[in-house]
Amino acid sequence: NDNCSCCLQSPLLTITITADSLYNITNLVSDIALRVSFAATWNAVIVVKDADHFLESQGLRHRDHVNTILRQFESDDSISFWVSSTCNEELLTRFSAVVNFPELDAAARRRLWLNHFGLNNPAAIMWNNEHTLIGSSIADQKEMDHSLLLRDIEKLSRHQLDGRMIDNIVRSA
Structure with missing residues (x-):
């Protein structure tokens, strides 16, 4: 928007x-x-x-x-x-133009989920997946939580949902 x-x-x-x-x-x-x-x-x-x-x-x-x-x-x-x-x-017929969008594929749904969780920067996601601070249990826990979130987003992306359904799920949570 x-x-x-x-x-x-x-x-x-x-x-x-x-x-x-x-x-x-x-x-x-x-x-x-x-x-x-x-x-x-x-x-x-x-x-x-x-x-x-x-x-x-x-x-x-x-x-x-x-x-x-x-x-x-x-x-x-x-x-x-x-x-x-x-x-x-x-x-x-009342509208000047009508744009029909195809159904979202898994990659598009993944991007929507990532955006809702504030993970819309691919570089940050890659950095978080590749770097952990050794000797810091807090950093290790954050990294593990982040990895679990990414795995959950991957699972959610497999479900046939449109953008509105994803928005409603996030708003309802």
Whole structure:
């Protein structure tokens, strides 16, 4: 997300739609409208996370709310990214561009897990795997813990999970 904002030299405004927020759809619609107007004022890039909750068809009344919000995004001429793994084909026509990403392979999942554990620097991982301080039981214990963490990440990477599932697991832990 930060990379996108940095490339466009605009602030980033993230909107997360949870399943709970759908219980009061009227408040959700007004909240999103307010945030979209802020984004237009700030010339911000909007990322709508977990858009599946909102975009999935849940009846005619809900579809009206979806259309109202999408019109709000169109009228404010904002740049927005809607993160969704499934979407109604009819709704896709409302977006200027749709990018389909392939499923994550084990290497991509490993990178996500490493990032969540703050191990996104490959050089540091290699250094930690190759160097231990002899005669220091604290350093040896840290090295052993680090090796166990890397082994666990390797095991986790084998599971067919998408990025959102990995994020949710980390947030829930």
